[in-house]
Amino acid sequence: MGNDRGEELETRNPSVSRRTFFINAVMGFSLFSGIALMASYFIRFLLPVSRVKSTRKLYVGDVRQIPPGKSINFTDLKGQRLNIVNTGDEFIALSTKCTHLGCQVFWRERDRLFFCPCHDGYFDARGNVVKGPPPAPLTTYKVEVVGQSVYIFVDEVHV
Ligand code: FES
Structure with a gap:
């Protein structure tokens, strides 16, 4: 019986960790995009367009x-x-x-x-x-x- 429960947990964990991985990946990508956008504005602020x-x-x-x-x-x-x-x-x-x-x-x-x-x-x-x-x-x-x-x-x- 203990063995069945352990197998059940193992089968659940991969799907939970895939969901968690997906959420973390989306959040990480969003965070990276936001930081990249802010960095580009900051660089433009420091180095104005040449005239x-x-x-x-x-x-x-x-x-x-x-x-x-x-x-x-x-x-x-x-x-x-x-x-x-x-x-x-x-x-x-x-x-x-x-x-x-x-x-x-x-x-x-x-x-x-x-x-x-x-x-x-x-x-x-x-x-x-x-x-x-x-x-x-x-x-x-x-x-x-x-x-x-x-x-x-x-x-x-x-x-
Ligand atoms: S605008 Fe004031 S003196 Fe010319």
């Missing part, structure tokens, strides 16, 4: 369109607005976005200053803060004059 920065040369116009003391507006293909100023000595390209809270600045020819109407911010022809709350100069862009043509260089970021 390639390139510069684009854009034709702005003819020098005769911007006489000394004048400025023209320019919008690139991405909608970025710039002002190109002829100071009399050189051409300067500046962002029209105020460094205070982002309002649009515009060129005041009679004062030879950029004016931000939001909080009375003033910048000189080179984009330096003259008066008001702006904390930094306007962003400038490289300008090149070839013959009668004015070009600017804008940065592009590719992911």
